[in-house]
Amino acid sequence: MIQQHGGNIGQLRDILDFSANINPLGAPESVKRAIAESIDCAEKYPDPYCAELRGKLAVHENISAENIVCGNGADDLIFRIVHAFKPKKAMVCAPTFTEYSRALAEVGCEVLEHILAESRDFELGEDILPKFDSSLDMCFICTPNNPSGRLAAPEILANIAEKCRDNNVILVCDECFMGFVEDSESYSLRQFMNWNCIILKAFTKLFAMAGIRLGYAVCGSSHISERIQQSGQFWSVSALAQEAGIAALDETDYVRKTVRYITEKRRFLAAELSKIGVNVYSGTANFLLFKSRTGLAEELLSQGILIRDCTNFSGLTEGFYRVAVRTHEENIRLITALRRCLNG
Template identity: 80%
Template sequence: MIQQHGGNIGQLSNILDFSANINPLGSPESVKKAVAETVCDIEKYPDPYCTELRDRLGEHERISAENIVCGNGADDLIFRIVYAFRPERALICVPTFSEYSRALSETGCEIQEHILDEELDFELGESILTNLDRSLDMCFICTPNNPTGRLIAPEILAKISVKCLENNIILVCDECFMGFVEDSENYSLRQFLNEKCIILKAFTKLFAMAGIRLGYAVCGSSRIAERIQQSGQFWSVSALAQTAGIAALDETEYVNKTVRYITEERRFLAAELAKIGVKVYDGAANFLMFLSRIELAEELLAEGILIRDCANFSGLTEGFYRVAVRTHDENIRLINAVRRCLNG
């Protein structure tokens, strides 16, 4: 069962979903409470500029609110960025999140693929720099990358940022899974932000808010932010989502607890899967990619477990899978099921 994205359980019942990379600790109670209290005001239009949320995000990101754009999830912002600038030629690094190429294709953009090498565990290295020339208008990178989980080394990020600035290339860096990373500030493009940079972030994964779409873009230029703001629908972020985001920004201990939990469980899950005999790729996010036999996804589905078959990612083939890091008990259930499928 190859799906366009994870989390599409459809009519499946009694399924343990490892295909969606959502925080296993669940949404913070403060977020749920804030959303519940906002329901009373649903007859009112939301603030189209997300003024309070952007002010809070500006404090959180240590940047002017004028440099921030909020959207109906990061996916919404990907499309708004592409439609705002309508690049003629863009670079993406594959395998990666499919919505970059989907958005670019909708505008007729010519897409160039920089293929990440499996022999190098899909790490993005300096070889990308030769592709960053005046023929490009836009470049998408993702760290930690989806589905590989690999971080881009800070020194490579710095060089990419400079090269894009020198060649007038808009650099879009997707950091939607960065909140799960230890020492995340040391791996973020934020430290190398310039006027051609856009960093994508989302509340969806970290705060388990997939049902309330909320993402934001941190732009190196307020002019770029304004252009993105004017692209797409006017009321792009619901009042419920804005309230949820404001509440989530106070959840510092929740985030710290999440990072500790995910780090420990990811290492446990990776080690146990490797013992079974699958090839696990070293990642830093709340999911893992591994290589096994091509029948595994269907066999696990028969066990009541849904994983993400990655065969439809450009740059990958049959046998590559992505699994979320869930609770310890759920991770053990996955491990035992994979063992049964592979070893009998």
């Protein structure tokens, strides 16, 4: 079952969903309360500038609120960035999140793919650096990358940021899964940020708010943030989502607990998958990429388990799959089902 994205369970019933990379701990109770208590705001238009949320994000990110733009999830911001600047030529990695290329195609942009080698576990290496020149207008990178879960090394990020600055290239760095990473600040582009950098972040995955939709962009200059703010729909973030985000930013203990939990369960799941005989690629996010035989996703679906068939990712072929890291009990169910499929 090849999906455009994970989590599209549609009409499926009684399905254990490993295709969507959502925090298995669920949304914090404070976030649920904030949504419920703000229900009366639903009859009014929301603040189009998300002033209160941006003010709190400014403290959280240690940057001026003028450099932050909020959106209806990171996906919304990807399209708003592309439509704001309308690049003629852009670079993306492969495999990576497919929405970058979809957004670029909408404005008729020429897309240059930088292929990440399977032999290096899809690591972003220095071989990307010579591809930055003045003909390029925009570059998308993702760390940890989706679907591989690989982090970009800090020295690579520093060199890419420098190359983009020197060649007047807008660098969009998607860090939506960075919240699941241990010592995440050491791996963020934030430490190498130039005027032309944009970092994408989302509440969706870390705070289990996929149905609420909330993301934000941290920009290296207020000029860039203003361009993005003026692109796309005026009321892009609902009042309920804004209140949920304000509450989520206080959940520091929840985030620490999540990082510990995901790190432990990811290691266990990766080890068990390897024992079964599938090829697991090293990653640091709340999901794992592995390679096995074709048709495996359909076999698991017949057992009530949905995984992400990655055939439609550029740079991958049949037999690549992505699974979320879920609770221990759910991970055991996946492992048992995989053993049944592969080993009889």
